[in-house]
Amino acid sequence: MKTEQALFANDTFYLTFTSKDFDTMDRLWANDHPVLCIHPGWPALTERQDVMESWKRILENPGQPGMDFYNASALVVGNVVLVTCYEELSGSIMVATNGFVEESGEIKLFHHQAAPCAEPPPPTSAQTGHAV
Amino acid sequence: MKTEQALFANDTFYLTFTSKDFDTMDRLWANDHPVLCIHPGWPALTERQDVMESWKRILENPGQPGMDFYNASALVVGNVVLVTCYEELSGSIMVATNGFVEESGEIKLFHHQAAPCAEPPPPTSAQTGHAV
Numbered sequence: 712m713k714t715e716q717a718l719f720a721n722d723t724f725y726l727t728f729t730s731k732d733f734d735t736m737d738r739l740w741a742n743d744h745p746v747l748c749i750h751p752g753w754p755a756l757t758e759r760q761d762v763m764e765s766w767k768r769i770l771e772n773p774g775q776p777g778m779d780f781y782n783a784s785a786l787v788v789g790n791v792v793l794v795t796c797y798e799e800l801s802g803s804i805m806v807a808t809n810g811f812v813e814e815s816g817e818i819k820l821f822h823h824q825a826a827p828c829a830e831p832p833p834p835t836s837a838q839t840g841h842a843v
Numbered sequence: 844m845k846t847e848q849a850l851f852a853n854d855t856f857y858l859t860f861t862s863k864d865f866d867t868m869d870r871l872w873a874n875d876h877p878v879l880c881i882h883p884g885w886p887a888l889t890e891r892q893d894v895m896e897s898w899k900r901i902l903e904n905p906g907q908p909g910m911d912f913y914n915a916s917a918l919v920v921g922n923v924v925l926v927t928c929y930e931e932l933s934g935s936i937m938v939a940t941n942g943f944v945e946e947s948g949e950i951k952l953f954h955h956q957a958a959p960c961a962e963p964p965p966p967t968s969a970q971t972g973h974a975v
Contacts, residue, residue, distance in 0.1 A: 745918035747927055747940065752961035755927040755938055757916060784889060786877035788944055788953050789922035795879055795887040806887055808879065808940070808956055812920055821920050824940055826958030829884040 712818060714785035717792035717811040720818040721783055724809060725798075729777035731770040737763055741819035744812050749824040751805055776801050781834035791821075797831050804831040844950060846917035849924035849943040852950040853915055856941060857930075861909035863902040869895055873951035876944050881956040883937055908933050913966035923953075929963050936963040 720739070727735045740746060740762060748762040749755050750769070756762045769775055783796040791812050798805040810822030852871070859867045872878060872894060880894040881887050882901070888894045901907055915928040923944050930937040942954030 744920045747918055747925055749927070749938055749940065749958075752959065753938075754929075754960055754962060754964050755916075755940075757918065757927065784887075786879055786889065786953075788876045788942070791921050791923050793879055793942070793954060795881070795889065797886075806881055806885075808881065808887075808954070810920070810925070821918075822925060822940070824956050824958070826881075826956070827884065828886055830886060832886050 712787075712790070712792055712811065712813045714787060714792060716818050717785050717794055718783055720811050720820065721780075721785075721794040721796065721809050724820060724823075725778055725780050728770070729779075731775070733767055733770050736766050736770065739820050741812060741814060741821040743814045744819070744821045746820075747810075747822045747824075749826075751826050780807070782832060793822075797828065797834070798825055804828050806831065844919075844922070844924055844943065844945045846919060846924060848950050849917050849926055850915055852943050852952065853912075853917075853926040853928065853941050856952060856955075857910055857912050860902070861911075863907070865899055865902050868898050868902065871952050873944060873946060873953040875946045876951070876953045878952075879942075879954045879956075881958075883958050912939070914964060925954075929960065929966075930957060936960050938963065 746759050746762050747757055779799045780796045786793045794809045798807050805825040806828040807825040811818050812821050878891050878894050879889055911931045912928045918925045926941045930939050937957040938960040939957040943950050944953050
């Protein structure tokens with residue numbers, strides 16, 4: 712997996728969040744690897760069914776705003792890529808780690824952890840949508 | 844890498860934190876892979892020097908309490924292992940992800956992210972010290 716592929720998949724993740732597209736979110740998450748999802752303040756979810764139910768609740772919440780992100784940066788470690796970025800959500804900033812792995816030629820999300828960031832850096836690269 | 848090795852290294856990480864042993868902390872972190880460290884509320888640190896300086900500040904802080912952890916659980920994804928657990932620090936609970944990778948036969952930490960957990964699960968396995 713190239714870092715560009717992981718950054719593209721990271722972009723897709725946030726577009727999917729903002730468009731509240733549960734089916735695409737479900738397709739984004741890994742099937743053949745264990746998964747780990749930690750929403751801000753939540754405990755760790757490690758069962759795929761629990762992870763997807765959490766996303767269903769979040770995406771089906773009519774009060775849930777969309778999310779932009781910035782300063783995405785990819786780290787290649789073995790055959791996984793971790794992407795870290797800052798999420799802008801209703802004026803507060805979260806720092807997030809998203810982990811990607813390849814399954815049958817597709818880039819899948821196996822890890823997401825987001826939490827409040829008290830002193831986020833300023834944006835040096837805005838990334839919204841698939842234009843890179 | 845076996846999950847037992849990653850869980851042992853995770854144990855070492857928290858023992859090192861509690862004993863404020865900077866040299867061991869420095870040896871625990873990866874040298875041949877990129878690193879990513881996100882302390883609670885902090886921005887992402889992706890340079891090894893910045894990560895180690897952050898640990899030096901934390902471990903040299905005389906007011907820094909030790910840390911217990913519980914419910915460590917390991918996920919194998921490719922050639923990395925992510926361990927998730929709950930940290931008990933001065934009465935508050937953090938949820939943490941620690942990522943491990945092998946370097947020349949040694950298990951090294953390449954990723955740490957910890958953040959407050961509002962509704963942590965109860966402990967089902969206490970793990971302090973190297974007895975497993």
